Structure formats: C-alpha cells, structure tokens
Amino acid sequence: MSIYIDELFIINLVACLFLIELYSSVFDLKAGWKRRLAAAAFGGAVACIRFLFSRLTPLALAAEAAVPVIAFGKMPVKKVLLLVLIKYAFSGLAVPAVSFFGGSAAIIRNGTIYFDISPRIFIVVFLICGALSMTTAKLLRLKRLRHFYTLVITKGGRNVKIKALYDSGNLLKNPYDGTDVVIAEKETLEGLELTGFVLIPYRALGTENGLLKAFKADKIYCVENGKTINNVTVGLSEIRLSKNGGIKALIGPGFFKEES
Numbered sequence: 001m002s003i004y005i006d007e008l009f010i011i012n013l014v015a016c017l018f019l020i021e022l023y024s025s026v027f028d029l030k031a032g033w034k035r036r037l038a039a040a041a042f043g044g045a046v047a048c049i050r051f052l053f054s055r056l057t058p059l060a061l062a063a064e065a066a067v068p069v070i071a072f073g074k075m076p077v078k079k080v081l082l083l084v085l086i087k088y089a090f091s092g093l094a095v096p097a098v099s100f101f102g103g104s105a106a107i108i109r110n111g112t113i114y115f116d117i118s119p120r121i122f123i124v125v126f127l128i129c130g131a132l133s134m135t136t137a138k139l140l141r142l143k144r145l146r147h148f149y150t151l152v153i154t155k156g157g158r159n160v161k162i163k164a165l166y167d168s169g170n171l172l173k174n175p176y177d178g179t180d181v182v183i184a185e186k187e188t189l190e191g192l193e194l195t196g197f198v199l200i201p202y203r204a205l206g207t208e209n210g211l212l213k214a215f216k217a218d219k220i221y222c223v224e225n226g227k228t229i230n231n232v233t234v235g236l237s238e239i240r241l242s243k244n245g246g247i248k249a250l251i252g253p254g255f256f257k258e259e260s
Contacts, residue, residue: 016040148247156218200212202235215234217231219232
C-alpha cells in the first residue's frame with residue numbers, strides 16, 4: 001500500500017478539528033478559528049512525525065498535550081489529558097466506520113492510523129464520526145449542567161461562598177446591560193456590602209409579574225470549573241430556594257456562556 005504524507009496530515013488535521021470542537025462544547029471553552037486551525041495543524045504534523053519516525057514517538061506523545069493549549073490557552077492538566085484520551089477513543093471509532101463503508105484496512109504505526117480510502121469514504125466517515133462526537137458532547141454537557149456548583153461571590157472586597165443549582169428555566173436578564181442574572185437568597189449575602197441596587201422585572205411560573213431587587217457583584221468564581229465572571233448581576237430572593245436550605249442560588253444557561 002502506498003502512503004501519502006499529505007493525506008495522512010489532512011486526515012489527522014480534520015480529526016483534531018472535530019476533537020477541538022467536541023472539547024469546546026463539553027467544557028465551554030472559547031477560541032477563535034485561527035487558534036483552532038493552528039492547533040489542528042499542529043496535531044496533524046505531530047501525527048505524521050509519529051507515523052514516520054518511531055524513535056520520536058515519546059516526544060510526539062508529549063507534544064500532543066500542546067494541542068488543547070494552543071487552541072484554548074492555559075488549562076488544567078486533567079483537561080489536557082482528557083483530550084488526549086478522547087482522541088484515541090475517536091480513532092477507535094473511525095476504524096470500524098471505514099471498514100463498514102468499504103475502506104481498505106488501516107495501517108497503524110506508532111499509534112497513528114493511516115487509511116488508504118477514497119475522498120468520498122473519507123468525507124462520509126468523518127461526517128458520521130463528527131455527528132456522533134457532537135451528539136455525545138451535548139449529552140455530556142447536559143449531564144454536567146445538572147450538577148450543583150459552588151460559587152464564591154465577591155462584592156466590596158468581601159466574599160461569600162454558596163451552593164448553586166443549574167436551572168435551565170432561569171433566563172432572567174438585566175434589562176439595563178443585557179447580562180444574565182444569578183438569583184441568590186438575600187439572607188445568604190448579608191456578609192457582603194450590598195450597594196447600587198436596581199429593580200429587574202420578572203415573571204415567575206404561576207404568579208403575577210414582579211420586580212426583583214438586584215445588585216452588581218464584582219465577580220463570581222465557580223469552584224468546579226475554575227471560571228471567573230466579572231461584573232455579574234445578582235438578584236435577591238426573599239424566599240428559600242430549596243426546602244432543605246442546601247441550595248442558596250440558581251444559575252441559568254447564560255452563566256456558562258460568559259467570557260471569563
């Protein structure tokens with residue numbers, strides 16, 4: 001079988017792009033298309049080096065960890081290693097997909113896969129693998145967003161740590177600046193210096209319209225994902241948000257879309 005280095009590079013570049021999109025969707029990571037393309041090109045080049053030069057395999061394996069860093073910047077080691085594991089899972093998915101659609105047997109050398117397949121099969125396989133990967137990403141994201149979160153709210157140099165619940169129904173926005181609103185129990189925030197109040201109109205399920213007293217926190221830090229959001233609107237709830245008192249705040253989908 002003839003091996004073409006340009007095909008090897010393109011196959012791995014496209015695979016890296018899919019993985020970067022998958023990773024971005026699961027962990028809400030932001031990156032411009034130039035950084036993503038640069039990271040994918042780097043991953044494709046590393047794969048070619050691994051395939052051609054067995055002696056450089058350990059170095060190439062270490063270099064693979066740079067792919068998510070190039071795409072998204074500085075990251076925790078656990079997230080970097082997870083992307084590497086996802087990459088090998090993706091490769092394992094591609095092999096049977098190629099065989100199913102009539103592709104020739106794959107050549108695996110130094111952990112890198114090369115398929116001698118037609119462009120038609122190549123496109124079909126990667127579209128299917130990409131669709132499955134993105135579907136998996138959405139399911140993982142939905143599962144992750146059902147978790148509880150620990151928030152550290154800062155105002156006037158003082159901090160309050162509270163437990164928050166992700167609530168997809170919390171779509172409340174500050175009409176004055178368009179920011180999403182985190183709803184927290186008023187009594188929980190008594191340790192903060194609360195100033196600059198505004199009234200935000202809202203409509204709760206089964207009740208009439210009302211006005212929610214709110215203020216701007218200096219920042220909110222989410223312990224679970226290490227994300228800090230500045231200049232956040234916090235609405236004050238006069239009632240308990242949970243029967244047992246364990247939940248002190250509600251965060252909506254917009255909380256995870258803000259730039260850190």
